[in-house]
Amino acid sequence: MLGFFRAAVLALGTLSCGSAFADTVSLFTNQYSDYISQLGGDGGEFTAITGAYSFSTSKAGLTSLGYVANTIGQANGEYGFETFCLQQTVNFKTGTSYAYTTTDSFAPNGPLTKGVAWLYDQFATGVLNGYNYTTASVRTTDSAELQSAIWYLQGETPYNGYTASTIGNDPFIADVLTQFTSLSNAEASDPAGGYNVAVMALTYGNTPAQDQLILIPPGQGSGSVPDGGSTVGLLGLALAGLALVRRKLPLSFVRS
Numbered sequence: 457m458l459g460f461f462r463a464a465v466l467a468l469g470t471l472s473c474g475s476a477f478a479d480t481v482s483l484f485t486n487q488y489s490d491y492i493s494q495l496g497g498d499g500g501e502f503t504a505i506t507g508a509y510s511f512s513t514s515k516a517g518l519t520s521l522g523y524v525a526n527t528i529g530q531a532n533g534e535y536g537f538e539t540f541c542l543q544q545t546v547n548f549k550t551g552t553s554y555a556y557t558t559t560d561s562f563a564p565n566g567p568l569t570k571g572v573a574w575l576y577d578q579f580a581t582g583v584l585n586g587y588n589y590t591t592a593s594v595r596t597t598d599s600a601e602l603q604s605a606i607w608y609l610q611g612e613t614p615y616n617g618y619t620a621s622t623i624g625n626d627p628f629i630a631d632v633l634t635q636f637t638s639l640s641n642a643e644a645s646d647p648a649g650g651y652n653v654a655v656m657a658l659t660y661g662n663t664p665a666q667d668q669l670i671l672i673p674p675g676q677g678s679g680s681v682p683d684g685g686s687t688v689g690l691l692g693l694a695l696a697g698l699a700l701v702r703r704k705l706p707l708s709f710v711r712s
Contacts, residue, residue, distance in 0.1 A: 480507040480553050481656060483668065484531035487592055488538075490600040499544075499607070499615070500599035503529035504656070504668060505536040506556075521671040522652065524582035526589035539668040540576065540603055542566075542655065544612050548666040558654040560646060562667045565611040566655070571632045571642030572609045573651040575602065576669045578631075580653075586627045598627075605629045606669075609643055 483502045490500035515535050518528050527538045532551075541548075542562060548554065561567035578584040579602060587602065588594040600616050605628040608614040614623050623629050629639075636642040646653070654672045658665035 479556060481505065481556050481658065481668075482531075482551055482553050483539075483548050483666075484536075484550050486529060486531075488596050488599045490596060490603065499541065499603040500596070501529075501538045501540065502668065503531045503536045504539045504670070505531050505534050521673060522577075522581045523671060524580075526582050527580050537580065537670070539656075539670065540579075540599075540606050542568075542572075542606065542610055542612075542667045542669070544607060546664060546666045548658065552660065554658040554660050554665050556656040556658045556668075558670060558672060559657050560649070560654060562655045562657050563664075568646045568653070568655050569609050569643050570646045570650065571636060571639075572606050572669070573646040573653040574635060574642075575605060575609075575628060575632065576653050577651040577671065580671050584628070585631050601626055602628050605632065609639075611643075 482505045484505070486501060486503050488501035515523075515525075515528050518535060518537055521537075523537045529536055529538055543564060545564065575584065579587060582589060584602075587598050604614045604616045604618055604623075605626050608618070608620075608623050608626070608629065609632070614620070614626070616626075618626055624633070632642045633639065649672060652671055652674050654670055656668045656670050658667055
């Protein structure tokens with residue numbers, strides 16, 4: 457029994473250490489992705505299927521983070537969450553598995569800004585003002601507008617016909633101005649884990665890929681990767697093992 461308990465504790469330590477540093481994600485384009493021909497890449501919504509929150513029959517891991525039905529998608533028969541990219545000059549290949557860590561900084565044009573963190577939190581939790589979640593054709597347009605706002609607030613070039621002088625016409629930049637009063641406030645660095653949003657910094661081997669956005673549990677901080685509840689499950693297993701050990705040992709050997 458002691459061997460069982462030690463094994464459970466070791467397994468807990470292995471999982472929690474591993475999940476704190478890296479996990480995997482595959483990204484897929486969908487009907488709300490908007491191809492940006494003038495920039496030679498993709499923008500708009502993507503569906504992210506992660507090793508931490510990859511469920512074929514349950515959305516519980518995603519809803520526990522704050523994602524709602526309208527921001528939970530499916531790819532390859534699994535549920536994932538809708539996300540947006542942060543760079544125009546770095547790409548990803550759809551369906552490829554990438555390693556990622558969560559952070560509040562990235563290159564180029566990091567760290568994560570308050571405006572982007574706030575926008576993604578509003579989007580992911582289904583309350584972003586003016587975002588049409590229900591009409592596919594309008595949602596595709598809105599995803600392009602939101603992508604433009606995200607890129608602009610991260611120092612990238614806006615698209616969809618906007619320039620630096622006309623970006624205020626983007627409806628989601630207008631939302632940001634209402635929230636933060638000025639663009640300079642919105643472009644300030646976001647504290648780690650602010651608005652419960654972090655950056656998924658993607659790599660394929662030693663090669664950086666296009667970083668994405670993710671909700672994180674309140675108070676977790678941006679340096680940890682959610683593990684879908686597996687750590688909690690193993691902790692319960694370990695504690696159950698400890699209880700069994702205490703019941704089996706003679707009373708004289710159990711120390712308080």
